[in-house]
Amino acid sequence: QQPVQSPQAVILREGEDAVINCSSSKALYSVHWYRQKHGEAPVFLMILLKGGEQKGHEKISASFNEKKQQSSLYLTASQLSYSGTYFCGTEGTGANNLFFGTGTRLTVIP
C-alpha cells in the first residue's frame, strides 16, 4: 500500500524549482504532505482532499488528481530551509490512517 514517490533525491541551487510526485495504487480520499529534517519529526505542510484541488502556501503548492491517484508538490524559488526529506501520506476513503510514501530527499545548496 506504500505510495511511490519520485524522484528519490534531488539537489537544487537556491532559487531553483522542484516537483515531487506521489503515486498510489489505491483510490484516495486525501493526500497529506510533510517535510522531515534529519533526526526530527515530520512537519505538516498541507492536505489536499478529493476533488482535484490545488493548494498553495508561500512558495510551496500541491495538486491532487484523484482519478490518477497522484499528487505533486511544487517548490518554487527554493530556499536553504527547504532541505529535508519530503513524504506524502495517503488516506483512502473510509480510512482513518495514512500510509507514507517512499520519500524524496531534497538538498538545496547555495
Add this chain to the structure above:
Amino acid sequence: GAVVSQHPSWVICKSGTSVKIECRSLDFQATTMFWYRQFPKQSLMLMATSNEGSKATYEQGVEKDKFLINHASLTLSTLTVTSAHPEDSSFYICSARVASQPQHFGDGTRLSIL
C-alpha cells in the same frame, strides 16, 4: 496549537528490558493516535492505530504482544516494547489527530537496545 509531546526522547537499555513510550496531545483531544517506526533513511511505517478506550488496530506484521498499546484517554497513548532486542532499535514516532484533520507528530523516541 496542535502540540504533541512524546517522552522520552531517547532510550538506551539492555536486551530483554521493556520500554514504555508516552504520547500526549497537549492542547487538543485526539480522537485517534498512531504509532510509527522509522529505520534510518527509510519512510515512516505505520505500526498501529489507536482509539481511546478500544483496542489498537495493528498493521500486518506487527506483533501486538510485543508492542503493547494503551490509549487511556483522549490525550494519552502509550507504546510498550516488551522484552526488547537489538533488532527493535529504531526511531518511534507517535501522531495524534482530530477527526479528518492533519496528523500532528511528536518529536519521536530514539530507542537503542544493547
